[in-house]
Amino acid sequence: MKNQEDKSEILEKIANGITWWIGSIPSLIAHTLFFIVSFLLPLLHLVEFDKMLLILTTVVSLEAIYLAIFIQMSVNKSHEKIEDIQEDIEDIQEDIEEISEDIEEISEDIEEITEDIEDIQEDIEEINEEEDDEVHSERAKNVMLKSNVSSNKNEIKALKDKIEELQNKIEQLKDE
Secondary structure, three states: OHHHHHHHHHHHHHHHHHHHHHOOHHHHHHHHHHHHHHHHHHHOOOOOHHHHHHHHHHHHHHHHHHHHHHHHHHHHHHHHHHHHHHHHHHHHHHHHHHHHHHHHHHHHHHHHHHHHHHHHHHHHHHHHHHHHHHHHHHHHHHHHHHHHHHHHHHHHHHHHHHHHHHHHHHHHHHHO
16 A cells, blocks of 8 residues: 555656646747647658648647646645645634634633722722721820810819819818
8 A cells, every 4th residue: 555655656746747847938948849840840851741740649639638637636636735725724713713712701801800800999998998087086086085185184173273272161161
């Protein structure tokens, strides 16, 4: 089986080489020279015109048959390559669709994460505000306590003064 594949590959390479050569400038020049020589031979009386046309027609017909076969082999090979490329393109399109779906999922995840981050930021702001409120409350309590202490001091002083007055009055009464 391997030997047959090797022979097929060699024949395909020969066919590709011939097909390439037929489509080249050297081939055009060689064919043109061949036809010129073919038509000159009867003019130079080296070959009869009928025999030259018979041989030329036979050679050209055989060449056309082989060229058609070689060209068809090239077309078939190209067709196989195109089919392989189409399969690759379909695989790539499937991969692209999967990637697109993944991107959509990632985008949704990013949106959810963004929303979560916004919620967390709001929570942090609320905590900061509560801490600020607590700090303000503490300060207010301290201010109130200080003012209470201050007013208590004043009241105590006033009471002390009254007690002194009363003590003085008691002593006056005692003295009387």
